[in-house]
Amino acid sequence: MYEIIEGFLEAIRLIVMLDPDVMAISARSIIISFTATIFATLIAVPLGAAINLGTFPGKKSLINLIQTLYALPTVIVGLLIFLLLSRAGPFGFLRLLFTPTAMIIAQTVLILPIMTGLTISALSGVDPVIKDTLRSLGATRLQFLVNVMKEARFAILATVAVGFGRAISEVGAAILVGGNIMASSFRSSTRVLTTAISLETSMGNIPKSIALGIILLVIALGVNLVITTIQHR
Amino acid sequence: MIELINVSKRFGDTEVLQGITARVERGEIFAVIGPSGAGKSTLLRLINLLDSPDGGEIQINGIDIHKKKDQHLRIRRMMGMVFQKPAAFNSTVYENIAVGLRFRGVDEEVIREKVRDVLDMVGLSGYEERRARTLSGGEMQRVALARVMVIEPEILLMDEPTANLDPVSVEKIEELVLRINRDLGTTIVISTHDMYQGQRLAHRIGVLMDGVFAQVGTPREIFTVPASREVARFVGIENIIDGVVVAGGNGRSAVDVGGTLIQVVSPFARGEDVCLCIRSEDLQIAPVDGRVSASDGNSFPGTVMSITPRGPFSRVTVDCGFALSSILSWKVVDGLDIREGSRVIVSFAPEAVHVVRATRG
Amino acid sequence: MRRRTLFVAAAFMVAFMLICGCIGTAPSDTPAAAEKQQLRIATTTSLYDTKLLDRLSAMFEEEYDAEVLIISAGTGKAIEYGQRGDVDVLMVHDRAREDAFLADGYGINRRVFAYNYFIVVGPESDPAGIKGMEPEEAFTVIREKGMAGDADVVFVSRGDASGTHSKEQAIWKAAGFNYSSDIQGSGDWYQEAGTGMGATLMMANEKQAYTLSDIGTYLAYKGDLTLVPLVDEGDVLLNVYSVMQINPEKYPDINSAIAKDWINFMISDDVQDVIASFGVDEYGQPLFYAARDGWEKIGVPQAEVKDPVL
Secondary structure, eight states: OHHHHHHHHHHHHHHHTTOHHHHHHHHHHHHHHHHHHHHHHHHHHHHHHHHHHOOOTTHHHHHHHHHHGGGOOHHHHHHHHHHHHSTTSTTGGGOOTTSHHHHHHHHHHHHHHHHHHHHHHHHHTSOHHHHHHHHHTTOOHHHHHHHHHHHTHHHHHHHHHHHHHHHHTOOHHHHHHHOOOOOSSGGGOOOOHHHHHHHHHHTTOHHHHHHHHHHHHHHHHHHHHHHHHHHTO | OEEEEEEEEEETTEEEEEEEEEEEOTTOEEEEEOOTTSSHHHHHHHHTTSSOOSEEEEEETTEETTTOGGGHHHHHTTEEEEOSSOOOOSSBHHHHHHHHHHHTTOOHHHHHHHHHHHHHHTTOTTOTTSBGGGSOHHHHHHHHHHHHHTTOOSEEEEESTTTTSOHHHHHHHHHHHHHIIIIIOOEEEEEESOHHHHHHHOSEEEEEETTEEEEEEOHHHHHHSOSSHHHHHHTTOSEEEEEEEEEEETTEEEEEETTEEEEEEOOOOTTOEEEEEEOGGGOEEEETTSOOOOSSSEEEEEEEEEEEEETTEEEEEEESSSEEEEEEEHHHHHHHTOOTTOEEEEEEOGGGEEEEESSOO | OHHHHHHHHHHHHHHHHHHHHHHHHSOTTOTTSOOOEEEEEEEOHHHHHTTHHHHHHHHHHHHHTEEEEEEEOOHHHHHHHHHTTOOSEEEEOOHHHHHHHHHTTSEEEEEEEEEEEEEEEEOTTOTTOOTTOOHHHHHHHHHHHHHTTOTTOOEEEOOSSOHHHHHHHHHHHHTTOOIIIIITTSOTTEEEOOSOHHHHHHHHHHHTOEEEEEHHHHHHHGGGOOOEEEEOOOGGGEEEEEEEEEOTTTSTTSOHHHHHHHHHHHTSHHHHHHHHHTTHHHHSSOSSEEGGGOHHHHTOOTHHHHOOOO
């Protein structure tokens, strides 16, 4: 108990004093996961829209598959991306392993299924009468798509928040493809909140773990708050 | 303007439309009436190109609209449709109404002007910045109508536009429908399950039953000379009695109804199974000792089976070997001094009886 | 109008974030900018957890204007990274596997730069009573007591194919046991942590168990531990750290020049001095011995501790 309280107080101090290490790790976490979320959004939203609004054989099975992939274990994604990006792997020539880019790729892949799936749900949540009305008003395919997405904008925004929350709280893939590197330059380092917490705890550096944990918690809760606020609109 | 030629549509195993044939003239209000589930919505959706028919064709200005895929957008943009459920986009009233014009690439300035005009028309001036989802159902439906009318469609399709609305809102929408048709000459196809609404609005009515038009005609024709027993029932004729023609000639026939002969005016020949449709207001009820007016008419003694209140009236059902119901005001009921079990005489003129063939078609 | 402004603002934001993301995270070895050279090192956790490498990499970065990226993993994983060509340099401590790695042609230019000793640590109460024994004897006793069902006697193994894990297996073998049949899975007394040295020490501390540790990591963690060294003598406990580069013939885009710089840096007098004195201030004794003067003790040719690679 004493250790937790002491650790907590020290953690508060680290945060309040803007400990450069803690700040750098937090900023990196946010940048990496935010970038991954943007890429995933750019892929998942159009993809989800195409799947939702298109008609093709196997559509139901595809949606089922996507929903199954929600449960994609993060370390499996990590392993897959590791094998692909490793110098001995097919994309080794890109020299991306152990870089933030690799982490972005892994997180993008990781959150793609859930973001695609939630986009599909968001769009199918739009009242069919609204869809009929749009078509009836003479929308072209593109105009139709844009306006259906506009109707689902809050749900899609919530999807983005879910994706970000997932990306930033993920540890398995981050450590496998990032390597948890703390380099002298910000952009070569791959230590993020989750991997740092894992390392600092294993090194017995409890206050720092707690400080990082608090920040991660605040970000995750903040994201959730955004989701709830959006969904109540 | 719109020509429906043997249109059919199937959803899975259920054949919703089984060969619809009709013609809607330019500038008329055509009401599709029929019970719920008769396929009214389906028919309008087919016209609006929201669904494709499984058989037959729909022509607009002589063009089979479902054939020309590349012209779908152009054809659809001639039309506007208002749906049963008032649905608004999650934005302002202005944005809701502007959508169709935006699709057509109209300048913002023109849009603003047109939106203002159309809001004025539907009586929602000054509502531009309101969130559409916060409006009442009736207001939302007027926004939906404005959203369609702002694009100045040649054809306005309305799928039970007042089904979910309160009576005041219904009246407003009906007023608008008549005004749009009168002032703008828009051809309107409106579906409704309310035959009186059809009567109030339409130049012509198509009665849709079991996937076909059981009858197409003016409201007067539909209400006075229904083409079948089902139409008669649907347009609210209280008394529909099965019988067999036993004697005929000179347009006069006698119909045997369970041993009683009823005099009617009909062209049907002896031996045919027919249905007799008698509007309740054409029945007279008199005390058993009273005078019976029409000497050549039908008079049957009977026993009052029930008196059920119906608004300011009472529905009096008399058993004369077959049931006959009449609608009487409370005063009349009191004056006749009848109650359940009273003996009365029911009479009606042969001309009051509309005879249809018993089997459909 | 307001709407459009909002939209434009949003679009700008997204674009800005994307640019930030790309700049902030682009692979730093793209030739676009005048980038610093990067050296990727996969290291055994004991070197990393003691913070020796933090110290050395800072020196190196300054001297060579390069950036050192350290991936801390067990020796087994580090060798795996080396075989896949994902790093430029390995720093490990498992002579036998290093030999195999070199023989397979994956590594070249091995130099030994430091050594120290493994120790067997355990709770102060020493429930198995191994204090002062020879390592093999101590292991035998721990196993006996553990197998007999003494719940206080627990041994936590690294269990991660690291150099320390190799060493532990070697001791079991020297004590006359077959590791996979006699030790692994033989009972609750033997538990595999599957993690780094520091974490394993923390775990053994929580469980009040015995474990094998290198002296350096133990000292670095001593402040957080109640475990004490119980066995620290015996030839088998010698722990030799070496550095080598990945063979550029296997992976041509390995940064060979800077890898060589690092190896020569590690055996340079300056660094050897740092190694010899590292931790003295904090722990009262050095965590490592410089290999420079101990080649005979280690049992390697002098060239392997002194001769720069070319």
